[in-house]
Amino acid sequence: xxxxxxxxxxxxxxxxxxxxxxxxxxxxxxxxxxxxxxxxxxxxxxxxxxxxxxxxxxxxxxxxxxxxxxxxxxxxxxxxxxxxxxxxxxxxxxxxxxxxxxxxxxxxxxxxxxxxxxxxxxxxxxxxxxxxxxxxxxxxxxxxxxxxxxxxxxxxxxxxxxxxxxxxxxxxxxxxxxxxxxxxxxxxxxxxxxxxxxxxxxxxxxxxxxxxxxxxxxxxxxxxxxxxxxxxxxxxxxxxxxxxxxxxxxxxxxxxxxxxxxxxxxxxxxxxxxxxxxxxxxxxxxxxxxxxxxxxxxxxxxxxxxxxxxxxxxxxxxxxxxxxxxxxxxxxxxxxxxxxxxxxxxxxxxxxxxxxxxxxxxxxxxxxxxxxxxxxxxxxxxxxxxxxxxxxxxxxxxxxxxxxxxxxxxxxxxxxxxxxxxxxxxxxxxxxxxxxxx
Numbered sequence: 001x002x003x004x005x006x007x008x009x010x011x012x013x014x015x016x017x018x019x020x021x022x023x024x025x026x027x028x029x030x031x032x033x034x035x036x037x038x039x040x041x042x043x044x045x046x047x048x049x050x051x052x053x054x055x056x057x058x059x060x061x062x063x064x065x066x067x068x069x070x071x072x073x074x075x076x077x078x079x080x081x082x083x084x085x086x087x088x089x090x091x092x093x094x095x096x097x098x099x100x101x102x103x104x105x106x107x108x109x110x111x112x113x114x115x116x117x118x119x120x121x122x123x124x125x126x127x128x129x130x131x132x133x134x135x136x137x138x139x140x141x142x143x144x145x146x147x148x149x150x151x152x153x154x155x156x157x158x159x160x161x162x163x164x165x166x167x168x169x170x171x172x173x174x175x176x177x178x179x180x181x182x183x184x185x186x187x188x189x190x191x192x193x194x195x196x197x198x199x200x201x202x203x204x205x206x207x208x209x210x211x212x213x214x215x216x217x218x219x220x221x222x223x224x225x226x227x228x229x230x231x232x233x234x235x236x237x238x239x240x241x242x243x244x245x246x247x248x249x250x251x252x253x254x255x256x257x258x259x260x261x262x263x264x265x266x267x268x269x270x271x272x273x274x275x276x277x278x279x280x281x282x283x284x285x286x287x288x289x290x291x292x293x294x295x296x297x298x299x300x301x302x303x304x305x306x307x308x309x310x311x312x313x314x315x316x317x318x319x320x321x322x323x324x325x326x327x328x329x330x331x332x333x334x335x336x337x338x339x340x341x342x343x344x345x346x347x348x349x350x351x352x353x354x355x356x357x358x359x360x361x362x363x364x365x366x367x368x369x370x371x372x373x374x375x376x377x378x379x380x381x382x383x384x385x386x387x388x389x390x391x392x393x394x395x396x397x398x399x400x401x402x403x404x405x406x407x408x409x410x411x412x413x414x415x416x417x418x419x420x421x422x423x424x425x426x427x428x429x430x431x432x433x434x435x436x437x438x
Contacts, residue, residue, distance in 0.1 A: 001046065001298055007276075011273055011276045025212060025239050025240065026286070027212075028212055031074070031078045033204065034208060036201065046285060052283060056220050058142040058285070059210040062136075065135060066210070066211075070132060070135075078125070078197065081118070082197070084122065089108075090108045092182070092183045096176050096179050101179050104179070115182045116178060119181055127164050137149040145203075148199050152199050155192045213287040216239060218287025218289055219293065222295075223294075226297075228370065229339070230294075231252075231295045231372060233278060236274055236275065236288075248412075256391050257375070258373065259383060260376040260377070261377060261378070261396040262417045266410070267408065269343050275339075276303060276341045283297075297337070298338065299337050300337075300339070301340075303340075304341065340373045342375040345377055345379075362382070383416040394414065396413055397409075
């Protein structure tokens with residue numbers, strides 16, 4: 001599935017303040033290499049139902065066998081292994097005996113200490129990989145996991161590693177055995193070891209994703225082959241909210257355009273991001289924050305939410321809105337299935353101009369039946385004229401005023417809202433009084 005950096009930012013998949021990102025909710029990685037791999041996983045949604053199901057099955061298998069996941073491999077272990085290959089040390093003895101080991105220790109003390117310390121962590125790493133292969137590679141292993149574990153099995157299928165299989169820790173080995181083990185790793189196994197580190201990074205990323213499914217009680221969506229795009233979700237909520245309100249969503253070819261209205265802070269943006277995030281998570285093989293979800297495979301997700309001006313290029317906010325819409329039209333005109341998310345179209349111009357521009361864009365996009373659109377707007381006035389189109393559906397978030405206080409129920413209702421409470425919010429926050437007292 002195609003997704004650009006703007007959409008990843010709009011959906012808060014990544015965020016400069018990491019704790020406010022979707023990534024932060026999934027990052028249960030043990031190692032920094034695993035964290036980097038998880039970022040890559042999230043940056044490249046999967047292109048096929050088969051690939052998505054493969055990752056879903058991988059995560060499900062990890063959860064079923066979570067107690068078997070080895071604890072020998074820590075981030076410190078990975079860093080020591082990497083440092084071992086990057087460090088310059090005096091040549092190790094070609095023939096390792098008690099005598100040559102003692103001689104090396106005596107004449108090359110600092111290097112001997114580094115080698116001994118590195119051998120301990122290399123032992124733990126190989127032991128962890130052996131246990132992963134032992135417990136997770138079997139006839140029912142999910143295909144993506146099976147491919148990596150079979151490769152790992154081939155790499156560690158070395159006579160020199162029988163000593164690792166027979167012992168629980170490197171402390172059980174003699175000093176000479178440890179030095180012999182380190183010599184083999186250093187001079188005969190570097191390329192293989194670096195590949196094992198890559199394999200473990202992906203395993204660590206999948207392990208993190210599996211833990212996130214359990215910890216956040218996510219459900220795996222059903223992705224179906226379909227010539228036409230559709231989304232059906234029950235109990236959808238946003239994964240970043242502490243106390244979310246759930247929505248039910250149903251969009252398909254017959255009603256592929258959702259026209260969303262409501263007052264400021266009523267929940268429009270959160271709803272749009274909730275749908276986009278759920279579709280994104282589904283396409284990386286993750287569980288989704290919902291009770292149940294079915295959807296078609298999408299070729300791409302494109303958003304128009306947090307448009308910015310560009311002072312350096314002399315580009316105004318409105319100009320960049322136009323460019324984003326232009327890019328959207330070019331995308332959806334390619335015959336593929338897209339999810340298009342637009343929040344508050346044409347905020348960068350006056351209301352009359354915005355109404356005319358918005359109507360033109362919406363009526364044009366309504367001709368595209370092979371994609372799904374969700375568009376929010378304050379311009380409720382244009383809604384009446386759009387009702388002549390059969391494939392547009394109107395929803396709004398209701399806001400009520402009780403004792404001069406705004407109340408939001410965040411419930412999605414049928415129809416169009418003409419609520420406007422901007423001045424009331426300004427007054428409630430004391431801004432009006434502050435201005436009066438200037």
